[in-house]
Structures are given as structure tokens and as C-alpha cells.
Amino acid sequence: MSEYTVIGKPALRKDSHDKVTGSAQFCADITLTGMLHGAVLRSKVPHGIIKSIDVSAAKEAEGVRAVVTGEEVPYRLGRSIMDQTFLAIDKVRHEGEPIALVAADTLEQAYAAVRMIKVDIEPLPAVNDVLEAMKPESALVHDRLEDYWHVDTIRPVNGTNIYDHFTLRKGDVDKAFAEADVIVENEYDCAILHHAAIENHLAIAKVDGSGKITVWSPAQSPYYIRGELSRALKVPENKIRVIVPPIGGGFGGKLEARAEQLAIALAMKTHGRPVKVAFSREEDFLAGTVRAGVHFKMRTAARKDGKILAVESTNWWDSGAYSTISPTVTLKANVILAGPYEVDNVKMDGYCVATNKQLGTAQRGFGVAEASYAHEQQMDAVAKALGMDPYELRMKNVMVDGCKGHTGEKMFAVGIKECLKEAAEGLGWEGHPTSWITEDGKIRGRGLGTFMKFTGTPSYTSATIKLNFDGSAVVSYSTTELGQGVGIVIPQIVAEELGIPLELISTVQVDTDHTPLDKTTTSSRATYHLGNATIKAAEDARRQICQWVAFKWKTPVERIEFKKGGIIVQLDEQGKPTGKQARMDELAKNGLIKNGEPILGYGSYETTNIWHKPDPETYQTERLTAMWFFGANAAEVEIDPDTAKIRVVKVVAAHDIGKTLNPLGCLQQVEGGVIMGIGNTLLEEFIHRDGYLMNGNMVDFKIPTSMDSDVEIEMRLIESSPHPEGPYGAKGIGEPAMCATQSAVASAVAHALGVPVVHVPIKGEHILAACRKRLEEANDR
């Protein structure tokens, strides 16, 4: 019997019905009175000098109300480096970069006017390759990085294309390599990927007579966007309001302002009329956001008995034309690039690099899936070199409670060992070959992937719970529903804490003028941070309820007890129940709080106090994060040796969840994460030629369809390492759900074919020869 009534039980998301039936009103569905439509003139070249822009014909065109060019809006955006203007000024740095804007009565008129703008661009050589970009003779994407403001936690290198050089130093790597029995050295590549959310970037903006700016936007992190816009426009935050309609998927891409600044630039010239700017799918590919490509150089040292002695890497992240939050991606990947293993000597150099390509930013995992692929290929290579079972090698090295992490901190609530054990068990690892040929001539392989990831710290959030007299409750917060299920987990917590039935608890639309302060919806943080804040808000509500009941029952408040499950009990002077009691799930009937003092519970949670600033050179610290996530996937693949096509047969996904709050929500995250991970590993890539994007559409950029998702997924939720500070012990699952799929599938392919996988996505071109060789070897035997 569970100690909880709601927590840990499957609960259907409250927005399911609206989303499935199509009745949800997304930002694209919103039409405001007097609203104008914006269209964007975009650069057709990846790199060039703007010689002239002629907007005269567009200004005179039918229905046109405003035309904007870059010089009129010289505001700069940038979370890490303020390197990005709203519109290109003087220079364009990627194909699709916005150059000019038109607002007109109809969308057709706006597009027609955009076609009338004449722009003369003198092309420059494109910085097309991340390794080329590092060479001293490379053209520069930004001529003077030093002229931009940047946060003090990053280190741009003037006169280069380096946005940031991240370093981590632990132990003595050189000594460890000198003493090693085995050294494994490899290079790995991951292609640029697109988030490909079902909803493109878009926004509606309105500037009223007082100068107040209101933006309707599917922003993942509305307060973050508000802060960005405030800094860019030099307008106080209270003059900006961000309203968030239901979001059609984010995956990290909706963290960045993309359409918001364009809509605002137009709305500043339309005398109060709102302007909608909605990207087409093609615009979203060119000028939305991407997951950066990366090239890893990896070196691992091991002892004969399998002990990993050192891991060293230099890696280059193809972060595109503007830096956005990509230095944080480089950082987060490098901190865990030695994997969830106890390694005494670690040396990482991560370069976040500018190229004339799309803007790299956060994508579900902040670089961890890519890093996991690299460190797990290394583990397989070490296992092969030592003649050890890949599972045993990993088990020998996994982190345990109390060990010293890569950042030098003492690790706790470490569930990786159980995860790895469960994942391997789920696939029947022990005694089974990792490569074999099926009766119908297909090549099968099995592999393992592990990961660790930390949540962004310090951060903060808050929640309020309003009780209605009819016994229902409304919980407010500013974490957005991206499909991760925050809109059901938080009501579950309220239901658990207050004893109010789940169906009587609703959530509200996120709106920075109304809903409480929150840092961001990223980093798999919502359940943990907002969950804690909600528990405190419920405590506050309970205190207020008890006070009111005490008054009503004419009993000292000390003799009112709020019991688990929401039963309010009157106690006598000896502390024994008098028999007088009321139930929270019967408030409508018992009228206990009706017409009483209104009850509004408030709770907040922030992690400044637990965070210790890492040393900028070594990145060593006493405590880096509120929460570490761990997990392992085990995968089986089947490869057709005639086509080199890979089918993922089964994935067992084991996650160190701490405590499962909603198993149905976890399953949805894991299924989605595994399929997204398979897409990342086998299909998705941006293909550029000289900086031009060849495949910026949904036919040629290949996300998995339902026909590509026929994989058996087994989820195992590990609760043996609850987080002492988490709500009921819970950690996060949103990003973890996909962090080890890429590595496990790549590991399975590498085992199947007996060669390392050095590039993802893994394409037929890369492995056909290896398939034929594997088949010949089998036939020779």
C-alpha cells in the first residue's frame, strides 16, 4: 500500500482532450482586433555585406502599414554574448537572417511587399566548417567579438571565431596516461539537427500608448524572454508582458526569442495595432534554432583490470552565426564528457565556435546526448582493447554515492549502477552475444549507453494555490507546458498535499503580468523545483485553512490538525480527536471555507544557497547543481546488409527517477525521448553546401514518422536513490528520456559491425562496406 493517494499513480494530462480534438487555441489561432500581419525579408546568402536596401516600393504597396530595416532597430540580443541584432545591419551572417520587415493588412499583402524590397548583398566566403573556423586564416563571422557585452562566466577569444573556451581540469591527466595499460583515441562527429517542433516560431506583439509591450508567444521561458527583450530594448521589465498560449512543442528551441523581436520591431511603428509574425516551416529551418554540430577528439586511459584512469577531450561545437545560449551547451556537455564513471583525472577543452550557419542553441539535453555518444563509444573501444565485456567494464567504473564527481564534488543520490543493471537485464545481456547473424541473413547487435546530466543552478521558481469556496483549487506558476506534463504533475502534488480531488484542480495560462516568478522551463527542472515550491504553497494554504477552521470551530489553532488525505480534525486538550472533523474533498458540501477569509497559498524554491561557483579554469566546486540525473539505455538493432538500413528492435530505458510521481507521464516522456533519440541517431542532419542549407524542409530533413517508430520500448524507473531534496524524492525525466538513446543505438551498431561509429546520424554510406565485411566473415566461419 503506497503512502500516497495521488502521487505515483498514472494521471492523464489535463490538456489531452483539447490537444487531441484540436480545440486548443495556439498562438497561430489568435486573431486580435485590428491585427496586422508581418512578413520577413531574409538573406538568401550565408555571409555577405549589405550594400543597399531599397524599401521604397514596399512602403507604397497596397495594405502596407509599416516597413522596418535594421538601422531602425539597433537593439542587441544574446544570453551569453549580445551579438545579435533584431535585423541584419551592414552584414548578414547566415542564410535566412532577417533583413527587413513589413506589416500589412493581410498576409498576402505583406508577402507581396516583401518581394518588392531590393537588397544588394556582396557575398563573402562562408565559414562553413567548425574545424576550418578554428584556423588562424579563417574568415571571421564576427569581426570584433570584443565589442559585444558578454556574461562574465564565458571567455570569447578576440580575433577568432571562438565564442567561448570552456575548461575543466581534475587530477593529473598526463601522469595517468603515462601509467596506463591501454589508451584509446578516437574522433566523433555529430551533425547539426533541428528541433522540428510541430509549431513553428511565431509571436504577436502590441505596443500601447504608454509604451507597454505585450507579446503573445509560445515561449518556453517567458520570464527569460522578458528579461532578454528588456535588456535589448532598454525598457524596464514591468513594461513588457509575455502571454503564453498553449505551446506546440519546444525541445529547447523555444527558449530563444526568434519571432518576438520581429513582431515588436513592427508593432513599434503601427500605433497600437498588434502585429503577428509567424514563421513558415522553411523559415523555421533557416532562422529558427538548431542543435549545434560537434566534433569530438577523445582520449581514454585504462588499466588492465578495466579501471578508467583518465579521460581527455578537445571538442568544437558548430554554434552558428550568433551565440545564443550555446556556450552553456558546450559547458554542460564537457562537464559530463567522461561519463557517469568515477575518473580521477579529467581534462576537457570545449570550444563554442561561430560559423555562417543556423543558430545552435539548447536542445533536449544541452549537449548531453552527443557527449554520451562520444563517451560510450570510448567505453566500448576500451572494452574491446581489454577483451572485456562492455557491461562489466561500465559496471566496474560507474559512480556510486560518496564518490568524487568530475567537478570534484561529493556525489549523492547516484542511481546509475541500478539503471545500468536494469537496462542490461531488460535486454537479457548476460551470456548473449553482442553481434550475430539472423536466420534470414540480417546482422544484429546490442549495445549500452549511459549518461549523467545536471540541472541548471542556481535558479528559482514559485507557485500559488487559490482555493475557491466550492472546494476547487487553481494553481498558478510560470513553468510552461511543453508536453513534459507539468500541467498534471503540479495538480497531482496539490491534490496529494491538500486532499482536493485531482479533477477539481486547474492550472492557469502563463502570463508574466499575473503568474508568479520563474527562471525558465528547461533543464528537466520543473517537477523538482516547481514541485518543491508547490509543496510549500500547499503548506501555506494548509496553515491558512487551519487558522480559518480554528476561528470557525472556536478552537485554538493548535488543536486543529490537518491530516494526510485532507481530513481536518478537532483535537481536545489532551490532543485526542473530539470526533468533529471535515474533509477537504467535501468542501462543496460542508461549506467549511465558504465566505471565509480567502485562502491563497504561496511557495517558492531557489537554489542559490546550495550552489558554489566553480573555479573558472578547473571547473572544480563543492557543489555544482541542485540535482544530477542518471540513466542507461540498452538497445538491440538489426541491420539489412544489402541496404545498410538500421532498424532499432528494442530499447530498454532505465532512469534514476528518484520517485515516480506520474508513471504515465514518465512513459510518455521515455517513449517520445527514445524515438527522438533514434531520429537523431539514424536520420536527422542539416546538410550544407558552402553555408547554404540543402534540406530545410520536412521531406528532406528526416524526423521519424510513425512508420519509423516501430520499436519495442521497455521503461524501468529506478527509485532506489531518491533525491533528499526532491519532492517525495523525485528528480527529472524530460531530457534524460533521450540522453542515452543515441549512445545505446550507436553502441549496438558498433558491436553489430565490429567497427566504431564515428559519425551520427549513422547513414548507409558510412556502414555498407562494414556490413558486407561482417557478412563475409560470418560466411567464412
Add this chain to the structure above:
Amino acid sequence: MIARFDYHVPASLDEACALKKEYGNTGIVVAGGSDVYAKMHLGDHLYDHVIDIKKIEDMQGIRWSETEGLSLGAAVTHHEIERHPVIKERYDVLVQGVRTIGSLQVRNRGTIGGNICTAAPSADGIGPLLVLDASCVIHGLGGERTVPLKDFFTGPKQTVLADDEVLVRVTVPTPAPSYGGAYFKYGRRNAMEIALLGISVYLEVADDGKTCSAMRIALGTSAPIPIRAQKTEAYYIGKDLSDRQVVEAASSIILEDASPRNSWRADGEFRRSLLKLLVPRTVRTAYGALTRE
């Protein structure tokens, strides 16, 4: 966003031909629109006039008789073909081809005539029709003519259609009572995919059940236009198709027929390797699918 255009809905073939002639390069004939509108959506102003032929009676419907064979209206959708009982039974290779086009939604819109007239080398509907020896019934202001499908394509995305001509129907003779057919599409995804290779095979065998008496092979995305692999076909005639080594030996000939190119979609060398493996494999599949009395 699609740029503004004039939309014409001719009621007859002659009207369609007259409009097509009048507007020349500024116009485009459209049926399902799965190629045309998708391209127009990219924003560039491509056409002033769209001539929608969907409503023309002569282009509708699927007709079949044992003696006359199959006649497909140009405006017949892929999905109509997929679910037609006679086509499923007698022309299975065509079903195998069209059911790999796009998604069900696309196949509900896209038409066989459109697939042919777009003349993409990757078209999944064309290869099966080539090996089934289909012909095109063409209507022009001067009258009607019939052109074998294998002669319909004149260059990349080019056809024999004159300025005043439209494709009306596609006719397919009744195949032999016993034949084997197979379509193999190589793409990276299993749906919503453009073929990186498309291989269609039609074969017949002698009374011994294994000696090849007829062989037709069509290749998609292997040349600038959809082609028949005539040298490979000739190799197979008289060969024992039950002998795997004999079937696979054709891999040394196939590149005399095909010339897949390098593109950002796929490397030419990779496509050549695949052709050598997959043409014999598709022949084997077709042989395995022989309908036996």
C-alpha cells in the same frame, strides 16, 4: 505563402489544352497539387495561372477488362489505385510502388497522371508502370495520340507533351496469367520519402518454372529520367532464376544501364553499390512472388 495566381477549372479536354497553350510557361496543370502546390508554397512567384484538370470526366476512373487491360484516368489518386481489387490482384507491382508515395494524406490527393507528368526520376508510380508496359493517351488540340510510357520522358523533368497537350489516361495491358512483380524503394525513412533508388521488376518464366522468358526492369533515381535496364534485362532472358548465383551475377552488368549521380541526398558511389546488391535482390523477390496456377 503561395503567391497570387489565377485559378482555372476547365470542364473539357479541349478547354484544358487551350488554356495550357495560352498560358505556356506562366501556367501549370495541376491535379492533386502534391507536387505543384508544395513547390509554390516556398514563396517564389512561379506561375500566374493554375489549370486544375481534376473535374474533367475523361481523366476520371479506373476501367478494366481482361481483353482491354487496365485504363487509369490521369486524375485517379494513388489511394484509389492502392485499394482497387483488380489492381491488387493482377497488377500488384503497381500497388507496391504507389503505396510508398508520401503518406496516406498525400496519396489521397496525388494522382498517377501528376506523378508521371512531374517526370521526376524518383517517381514511385512510374517504374511499375514501365515494367507493366504502360502507354500514355495524350490529348491535344489536334487530336489524340498514344505514346509508350518508356518514350514519354525526354530529359530531366521533361516529357513529350506539346504546349497544347495533356495526359488523359494511362493504359496497361493485361499481364501474363503467371508472372512475378516486385518494387523496391530505397529511402532513409519508411514514409514521406523520396526514393534514393527505385527498382521495379516484372518477370515471366517458362513451363519449367525457372527459366526466365520475359524480364523487364525499371530503375528510378538511377539516371536523369526513369529508365528501363535493357542490358540487365537481356542478361536474364533464358537464365535459371532459381539459381541465386546466376541472379546475382547481374550485378556486374547493372551499371552499364544505370548512371546514378552524386548529390547531397546520397553519394553516387553508394547508390551504385546499392544497385548492384538490390537489383538482383528485387529479381529474387519477384521470382518468389510468381503467381502460379
